[in-house]
Amino acid sequence: MKRKISIELYEEYEKVNFYTLRFQGEETEFDKFLDTYPEESVFNDDVEIIIRWIEKIGAKGAFERYFRPEGKFNDDLFAIPLDVCNLRVYVLRISERIVILGNGGNKTTDTYNKDEILNSEATLLQKIGNLIKKSISNEKVHLYNGRIYGKTDFTIEIE
Amino acid sequence: MIRNPRLEARRKNIKKDIDIYVNKSFDMADRIHELIKKNKIDQRILAEMLGKRESEISKWLTGTHNFTLRTLSLIENALQDDVILVAGKELYKVKTKVIFVSTKPYQIEAKKKSTEVKTHGRVDAKLPLYIGPTTMLS
16 A cells, blocks of 8 residues: 655754654644653653653764664664653654654563564554665755755655 | 654653763763773674674663673773773762873963963962862862
8 A cells, every 4th residue: 555654854953953744634744753652651751751851862962872773684664762651653764964753652562673563663664764775866856954855745655 | 843743742751860860871882982982992892702692782882781790890901991980989089089180281371361360470380289179170
C-alpha cells in the first residue's frame, strides 16, 4: 500500500533542529509515541528522560556519541539511549544539526527486527533516510543551517 | 524558537529528580569524553585498558548511562583523573587550600584604578605581594 508522508519541523534549538514524520491525515510519529506513553504510564520517568535528552542534544549538538546505533552499517538509524529500561524511540540522525524523531516502543526482543511494531517503525525511518539521501544527491533536498529545504513530501510503499 | 505545545505541556510536570539525573549523566559523559581526549587515547584503547568491549564505552558516553560507583572508579583509575567529586569534604578542601599567590591580581586592580595609581606615582613592581583567595572562591 502506498502512503503519503511528510517531514515537518517539530522543535528547534540553538544547535539542533528536531523534525518528525506525519502520514497524511494522522498525528506525527513522535506524537503517537507520546500518546502511547502518557503521564500515567509506567514508562513516564523514561519519557521524561527522553524529553530532557532532546533539550540537552538541542543545546549541545547531535554528536554521534549521544545516540545508540540501531540500524545497519552506513544508515542513519539510531535510538535515543535509555540504559535503565527497554523503551526505544527511533531517530534519524541526518547531521550534527538535524534529527528526525520517529515512533518507538518497549523492546522486549533482543533485536527490533523480531518485534513487528518496532520493526515497522525502524524500517519506516530507514526508508525515509534513504529517500532523503537520494533527494540530496538529486538536489531535490538541501540541508542548510540545520534546516531541511526542498522536497519534504514522499510517497512510500508500506507493507 | 519553535516548541511543540504537547511536549511543552508535558515538560511542565517533569520531576526534579529526572532533571538532576539527566544533567549529571550528561556532565559525566562529557567529562569522560574530555578525559579520553586529554589522555590522547580513544574509546577502543580505553576499552582495552579496562578489559571491556568498545560498545560498553560507547554506552558510557551517551549521556543517559546509569553509572555504578564501581564503574566510575575503574574509569577514574584508568584515566588518572576525577570524573565526579563528592560534595562536602572535597569542596571544603578546595575552598580552604587553594590560594592565589601572584602580583597579577594587584596589577589588574591597579589598571582598573589607573588614575588613582598615577596620582600616587607608584609602579606595580613596587607594590606588595598579593596573597589571598581568588574572588571565585571568596
